[in-house]
Amino acid sequence: MNEGDSVLMNELGPRICILGPSNAGKSTLAHTIACANDLMCVHLDQLRHIPGTPWTLRDDEAFQALHDAAIAEDRWVMEGNYSRLLPQRLAxxxxxxxxxxxxxxxxxxYVRRCLGGGPRIGGIGATRDPVRWAMLMHIIGPTRAGRRRYAEVFAQSALPKRYISG
Structure with a gap:
């Protein structure tokens, strides 16, 4: 970690929320930040979905309980969107x-990740994900609207923050 990274981490503090569209690199960035700064890494997909299943959702109450327990911790970097729970996460x-x-x-x-080898950081299974039509349509449709939402959250937030595009 270089001096600039250290300054960034001091500015962002011990509880960092990462938002962004599907396949933007949220999981990889969260993992990297967590390892470099001794923070708990929380991948919201792993809380929302039942591990070892083909992306089967947990019920809303179970997901919220896991989410709320994670944000109650002192030190974390949490990646994922799940807008319904975003206000308490940002608080x-x-x-x-x-x-x-x-x-x-x-x-x-997304396609590279699915066709590549093995499990991914932040995934819910022990194997790689197959290319799914529903996910392709999610990236083309709802993810586009999400970008506007994330930009609005960023603009309105008084937290120390960074916007990274690429």
Whole structure:
């Protein structure tokens, strides 16, 4: 970690929220930050979905209980969107990072991730994910609207923050 990274981490504090579209690199960034700063790494997909299943959702109450327990901790970096629970997450956060990549980049990263080897950081299974039509449509549709939402959250937030596009 270089001096600039250390300054950034001091500014963002011990509870960092990472938002952004699907396949923007949220999981990888959260993992990297957590390892470098001795923070608990929380991947919201792992809380929302039942591990070892083909992306089967937990019920809302179970997900919220896991989410709320995680944000109650003192030191974490949490990645994922799940807008319904975002207000309480941001209320506990000490810093915010918003990642933004184009729809084309998101699609390319998704396909590469699925066709590549093994499990991914932040995934819910022990194997790689198959390319799913529903996920392709999610990246093309709802993810685009999400980008506007994340930009608004960023603009309105008084937290120390960074906007990273690429």
């Amino acid at each position: 506990r956060a000490t810093g915010l990072i918003v990642l933004d990549v184009s729809t084309g980049t998101s699609l390319l990263r």
